[in-house]
Amino acid sequence: MGDREKELQDLLDSVAAQEGDPATVVVLAQGVTLPHLRNGGVGVELPENLGIPGGRNAGVRWLREHGGVDVVLILDDDGLLPQTDTLRLLREAFTATPRLGIVGFRIADEDGISQRRHVPHLGGAALVSGPVTTFLGGAHAIRMQVIDEVGDFPTQFFYAHEETDFASRALDTGWGIDYRADLVLTHPRTEAARHTVYYRNTGRNRVWLAKRHLPAVLVPVAVYTLVSCAGNGDSKLVGCLYV
Template identity: 30%
Template sequence: MPLPRIGVVIVTMGTRPRELDALLASVGKQGVPAARVVLVGNATPLTDVTTDATKIPLDENPGCPGGRNVGLELLRASDDVDVVVELDDDGLLIADDVFYEPELVLRHPRTSPARHAAHYRFTARNRVWLTRRRLPVLLIPVHLGVWVFLSMARMRSLSGARAWWGGFAEGARTPCGPRKPMKWRTVWRMTRLGRPPIL
């Protein structure tokens, strides 16, 4: 029985070049090589990365899942892989038989996404965008005001607060996509169910 053809998607924001180089090297050292490796650059041009992988530099940062999906679409369209391995740029394959080790169990250490300043920035930006797109105009300042108060009350990091306010400003001044606000009937129903859209 032939081995499955492995496709690898690696997503990077270009902020960890040493770790990315080590990961690419560890992928290349696998006993059975990957049929195709795709490197997706979330808002990074990938010009400083030397690799035989297919590079896909994105102008925007769609987040890790969005970047992964771009790579998966490319692999799907190529139709030359059976199994896909998705890796973050700070991953490392510590053995040369990782792709084909049936006993292997992968675990990510218990860590909070709040350890990265980008977490605060994207959370704030995305919340502002979502609020601008989905809430009636009269509720936008109420919702954002309550959310600012709660977020700042919970904030434990000065660098996180700076990143959060940067994301908030970005969400307020950049396009949020097409507006499709919920109807007031929906607002009332959510409120009756104990989930008023101001929290």
């Protein structure tokens, strides 16, 4: 969104410090002007804010047009890669497992603590890696072949649960998703409800998820359950906003 220049430059520095072959770095600005980018980052400015999924789709289109990319890594602009072996570990993971389609990172705050909403498996143990059914928007890598097969992120979602929709389609086509606790993005501790559209979008997009991915006979039950949970304040699944 153009209001985190220092954080963005620090993130670019942490990407440039990675071991091995350098990554192609693209910084997407939605309706704002980008500052000068250090370390060879390419700026792509869109005329308007297309939301999280729309922005990701635009970034993927740019990478396709410029060719030669096998894996897309998406990072929040106020995050930081504290390790220099992150890209090497990612390359090794995708090389070792041909049907691994998506890798989700562990997001940790300034004190090294991961919020429960940032742990995408039922156990809730942030330091336990393994297969999952969704991934975090703030830090994840997707094999380009997966995007080619399952299609774009759902632009109509704008913000919240676009990862869960994409993950469901990837799983349906036989791709695996791993949560890797050893791949860390340091990110300031925040509350999801800080966004004014949080409650509206999470509720609306959960209904859309149910209608898109559940058998028709189960949709009314799922929608009732989701609305009830939201009303009781017990909602656990949230989206991560890219700004």
